[in-house]
Amino acid sequence: MSFNSFSEFLAMGGHGLYVWLSYGLGVAVLAANLIVPKLGRNRLLAEQKRRLRREEGVR
Amino acid sequence: MLEVQKLFSERDDRVLFSQLSFTLNAGEIVQIEGQNGSGKTTLLRILSGLSRNYEGAIYWRGEPVAEVREQYCRELLYFGHQAGVKAVLTPEENLRWYAALSPLMDAAGIMEALQQVGLRGFEDVPCHSLSAGQNRRVSLARLYLSRAPLWILDEPFTAIDKRGVAAKERLLLEHARRGGSVLLTTHHELGIQGPVRKINLDQLAGTSV
Amino acid sequence: MLEVQKLFSERDDRVLFSQLSFTLNAGEIVQIEGQNGSGKTTLLRILSGLSRNYEGAIYWRGEPVAEVREQYCRELLYFGHQAGVKAVLTPEENLRWYAALSPLMDAAGIMEALQQVGLRGFEDVPCHSLSAGQNRRVSLARLYLSRAPLWILDEPFTAIDKRGVAAKERLLLEHARRGGSVLLTTHHELGIQGPVRKINLDQLAGTSV
């Protein structure tokens, strides 16, 4: 552990803004990379199911 | 309604027609005939006011067109070689703008008009994914929307299938019945039983009718 | 010569044709019919090798076209919706380049071909000063120049006047007589007395001929 207290950990020796901004961005980018395909999958499945139902209806 | 007197036009020193005079009355359909390059498009562009490359006089309801320009434009529907269809817009969006352009066209009937030209189900497909004939049909839908009395149509049947042509012919006839008048060119043999008069530019160049 | 087996194509989830099979023999004229948007152009583009948006097999003289591509291109003349005429070049210059593109076309006959399509006197006018039909005629002149056995023509008669259409019909017939074959679409009622077979895409989508 290279920090003595939590506030010191947050402050990052004065560079807190930069470090936390970076890590925040990192989390955001990684999360987006998971969420976008997940949402895409949900939408895709719903759409395709709707299509199947429609086509069955036509038949 | 439209009266043409001693119209003369030449292109590149070749006289296309001279002394061309005729009258288009309400309820009449006039077909301009002629070989390729005989000057049909040139004539229609002159009559619609797009081209000023002519000598002679054109009257609309008895007055020189240049003087009643706005009135004339209001009562005119022109359909040219180029259909005026934006490839990236859908048929509906295309027509909506045309409705905004002209006061005698009502936007409410767009869906109905698309139905009439057989594009139901294609309202929201961008026009670049439509076939050649379907693209022309988008523009032809304006005929169903418009209440303009004078129609000037330059080869409206290009790329349209037989059923479509028959429907359009019925439409022209009906327009004439309602008191409108139509001036059109086509290389197609018109199957209209009605008040159709033909003007042949090949024979008539240089004379008056 | 050309054999098509179980061709399938769809656009935007709409099946245009499936299980389409037919053979085009030497000396035969086949007209593809169908409404606007039925897939005629799509079919011709597939057969000419421009589009790869299909499933199924196409054979040229018994071999898959993909394998005899060069040979096939040599023996093919394709005429599309777009005429392929450069507006700033003259008819003669346009044709001269086409002659360079294809070994089965000889540049010596260009003047003769222009005469045939009624453009004598217009050889050195830039094509943008020609009328719509005259522009199409420039491209049609390729038919008079080419010795390719297979012609694929997509609405070749668009914008052509009656006399021109009759001349082109005679030309097709003569090509067939000489052992060539023609695959064409047109919304025009063909006046050819001869070996014309029709394939209707409206009815035939989903079946085989």
Place this chain on the structure above:
Amino acid sequence: MAGLFMATCRREFLLSFRRKSDLVNPLIFFLMVATLFPLGVSPESGFLAQLAPGVVWVAALLATLLSMDALFRSDYEDGSLEQLLLSPQPLFVVALAKVIAHWMMTGLALTLMAPLLGVMLFLPAEGMPGLMLSLLLGTPTLSLIGAIGAALTVGLKKGGVLISLLVLPLYIPVLIFGSSAVQATVTGLPLGGYLALLGALLALALALAPLAISAALRISISS
């Protein structure tokens, strides 16, 4: 008339959003210039900072100029322009609507993007307000003048890009006032005078250009 104005604006936006290229092109061009300069000229920040006001303004001018040609060309080619000319409504309304829509998608977008270029070219932070204000007042004038050139050349089969020649001399005052305004802010001088001049040019252009554009369109088509 207001209806037609709105409908035209809506159509232009739709077209741009569908085609994307019209929308993104000037911006990409703008960005490109900002990337190429350091690479081609020098990556040194002090040197770049000196260049920045001029480079951004030249880039904005060229981006606008290059996008002008397309303003009426596609309408001409597909026949919409004929229909436009045959409309009973006053032509200048549609012309103005088209120019304003065009400006929103080029000039305004460029203005909003300018700070990014400023950063990439190390423009001092004090220069930013001047940069944005001068672009905001200057780019509409560029669009209006450019549209006159576009209208005059739309019917030409050969020699389409006469437009640059016609329009460029008229652009130069805008460029000079604009870049001077930015330089003034950087050096801490007042920039009110320059902005007033840009504003006056804009007022003049707004009053005259629509009429000139519609006259030019009629002439171009009538041949």
Place this chain on the structure above:
Amino acid sequence: MAGLFMATCRREFLLSFRRKSDLVNPLIFFLMVATLFPLGVSPESGFLAQLAPGVVWVAALLATLLSMDALFRSDYEDGSLEQLLLSPQPLFVVALAKVIAHWMMTGLALTLMAPLLGVMLFLPAEGMPGLMLSLLLGTPTLSLIGAIGAALTVGLKKGGVLISLLVLPLYIPVLIFGSSAVQATVTGLPLGGYLALLGALLALALALAPLAISAALRISISS
């Protein structure tokens, strides 16, 4: 095949001379940049001289880039491209012929015009040979790479000018070597190394680009 090559070159020249705009446009753009820079940035000769190598090269790059989109577009729109793809002759021959013709009318013309720009931007006289040689070796590479981008985007109804985005990153090495070469001559350093690098890039592009272009054309049309 040689016949086709020559015929295509002849046709391209004819087209350009008839249309004029294609011919003159890049040159006008090039000149415009040279006129606008002193106006927008600073008229001082010492400062401009420092800028000159980079500005001329950036201008040449942009002029080429902007002219690329038209390379296949008009052929696509009027249907000639289909005919080209259906020719039994190897496509890359025609592609190469078109690119070479294009280069002669843009890159070569730019090279010949470059000294004029050099003078306008106060480039020291020692820099001229380096400027012309580097442009002579660099601009064909730009045309070849640009043509790949043009071929990839020719079928697009929307987003035509993606081409800048696709091609620009690939242009950067040429820009860097080119402007460095000019700077080297100005400062009296040897420029052989840069020219060798530009030559190597050109050789690579000449070998690979025609194949990429023809593949890209077939792909673009096949949809």
Place this chain on the structure above:
Amino acid sequence: MPRWFYQLASPRWCYQITGKLLPWFAVAALVLLVGGSVWALAFAPADYQQGNSFRIIYLHVPSAILAQSAYMLMAVAGAIGLIWKMKVADMVLKSAAPIGASMAVLALATGAIWGKPTWGSWWVWDARLTSMLILFFLYLGVMALNSAIENESTAAQASAVLALVGLVNIPIIKYSVEWWNTLHQPATFKLTEKPAMPVEMWLPLLVMVIGFYCFFAVSLMQRLRNEIIWRERRTGWVRELLDKQ
């Protein structure tokens, strides 16, 4: 060609195998990334020069490395797709692009943020930064081309050509940019040369890099599976799959 290569060519098989692999990679990525971050933020020692801002390296370097690897993968997939007409390769290409681009963004953003405290400026025209920016543009190009072309197989082939052309150019770009920079500008700012980092500094870095690779695999497989369903939506097995869900 080995058998697995042909199997890979079958979207169905690919869908199934990725379904099996996905959870494992997900767990690995989670453990490595969370563990690595905690290690990096709380336990790794501060740099004696840069202090704690140095901790940005644990995001910056993995994302930079991944941005480059993803491009490589994309180009290889493109080549396979063009040569063997393998549909799955097309889909990999399309799926890898946005992930790679986002990694490039992350590398650029973290670099920029890091630059502010160390160099006092958000951006300098340094060789590495410039070449990363160009890589980002290359990604944008592939993505833009892919989305601009409507027909899927056309889009895939066109992007494949572009990715390959880009691949040929990447070393040239890298080389030219480095050379340009050293020529113009003496090394005022240089990214710390491959430092003789103490073990407790680079070990978490290694963990993070591996974690990023696992994460990449997860995200790629997710996108790939979506793409497979979309492209194979007409086939029987996707129909069954949809019915089951």
